[in-house]
Amino acid sequence: MEFSKLSVKLWPPTQSTRIKLVERMTKNLTTPSIWSRKYGLLSQIEAEEDAKQIEAAAFAAANQHFVKEPDGDGSSAVQLYAKESSKLMIEVIKRGPVAKADGEPNILDKIKEYDVTTFDISGDPRKEIDAGDAEKLLKPLKEPGNKYTKICFSNTSFGREAALVAEPILSSIKDQLTEVDLSDFVAGRNEDEALEVMNILSLALEGSNLQYLNLSNNALGEKGIRAFGALLKSQYNLEELYLINDGISEEAAMTVCDLIPSTDKLRVLHFHNNMTGDEGAIAISKMVNNSPLLEDFRCSSTRVESDGGIALAEALGKCSHLKKIDLRDNMFGVDAGLALSKTLSAFSDLSEIYLSYLNLEDEGSIALGNALKESALSLEILDMAGNEITAKAAPKGGARRLAQAVVGKPGLTLLNINGNYISDEGIDEVKDLFKNCPNVLGPLDENDPEGEDYDEEEEEGGGGVGHELESKLKGLEIKQERSGRRIRKILVA
Secondary structure, rough: OHHHOOOOOHHHHHHHEEHHHHHHHHHOOOOOOHHHHHOOOOOOOHHHHHHHHHHHHHHHHHHHHOOOOOOOHHHHHHHHHHHHHHHHHHHHHHOOOOOOOOOOOHHHHEEEEEEEEEEEEOOOOOOOEOOOOOHHHHHHOOOOOOOOEEEOOOEEOOHHHHHHHHHHHHHHHHOOOOOOEEEOEOOOOOOOHHHOOOHHHHHHHHHOOOEEEEEEOOHHHHHHHHOOHHHHOOOOOOOEEEEEOOOHHHHHHHHHHHHHHOOOOOOEEEEEEEHHHHHHHHHHHHHHHOOOOOEEOOOOOOOOHHHHHHHHHHHHHOOOOOOEEEEOOOOHHHHHHHHHHHOOOOOOOOOOOEEEEEEEOHHHHHHHHHHHOOOOOOOOOEEEEOOOEEEOOOOOHHHHHHHHHOOOOOOOOEEOOOOOOOHHHEEEEEEHOOOOHHHHEEEOOOOOHHHHHHHHHHHOOOOHHHHHHHHHHHHHHHHEEOOOOOEEEOOOO
């Protein structure tokens, strides 16, 4: 397809696209890889600042180029934008974290000061923890009569020797602990060592009576889940469980469900950014089904399709206390959308609903609008972006029906229906409904009123204008490749 046939320019990118690029670069700059093992890994704060500067510089260069070709569609500017971003990001990665002016950072700077009950070593500098570092860092936990009930080992990289130092210390205080955060604590370690570290700390904490457990950002997979088996099997009173960005496959999800003996008291369950799939979602749904007190459920970006979506929707129907639900970025489709509408119609306490990019289409979206009209009286946020909502459902237009369903909610702070195929007339109707509270209506700059026409051209072999910028920027990802027991990350320039 020739872009010139469409009256749509690729440049400049929307603000939301620029923000997404900054977020993607920040994630890449803080992701352990072969590069970070050589040059060091940036902290979250430093990476965010560098990513903003990179994007601003790349945008300025590309925009200057675009000014010289005002009659073009902007494709060359997009290419330059991606090229400059990639080049500058590589320079930052090779530069590594910036050391303090006074020389070597002090390992004790990692200890964050809170109150006498919280012990947190997630501060900067981010570095590999050896036995000596562990002795220094964990010294406060050895003090007789300490009152620590919450520990956080995030933003670190514990090796085997450091874990062996931590083992007796954690074992000695496990009975007083209620919250444990072991997210992102084996960064850059090879798989065998990482699994051994997990197993050592799992055994040290076995039998603790935790209310909060965070094992996110550890690339666990099924092996990692089993390495934490001793800890998980001993938890009967968990109220919050986080397994975000952990490589949770179908098998790993099933293992989680098999290991945890009880979820009767679970209030928060987060499974964001995993490769769970339908079978994994069905396994998670069994856990949800046995969590009557669940208030906050997140299963976004988990590759779940229709069957898994229906299973989750039906299980959530048992959670009468639900206040927040986040199922974004899956492939649910219409049938799962209809199942969700039946479930959500029974809830009065829902305050935040995130259902963007689920392929719900008009039928699923209208059903959800009808369900929410008489329910979710405390609704504050409804995110339905990117669901292929069009004007073809008139007179039951999906966007209008959603807007009518929620505009009267007294606590509503955001309705996001961006990234759909709503007609110009439909957008005007929605804006008119929100004329007394325009700040509640989210941006509509990425709505495509002729989106279905583009789809038809794509099916005939075209590339699609809407995807051009995103495709150019995909090269900025640090891709993960698995080979046997090794994980290597490669920057694709």
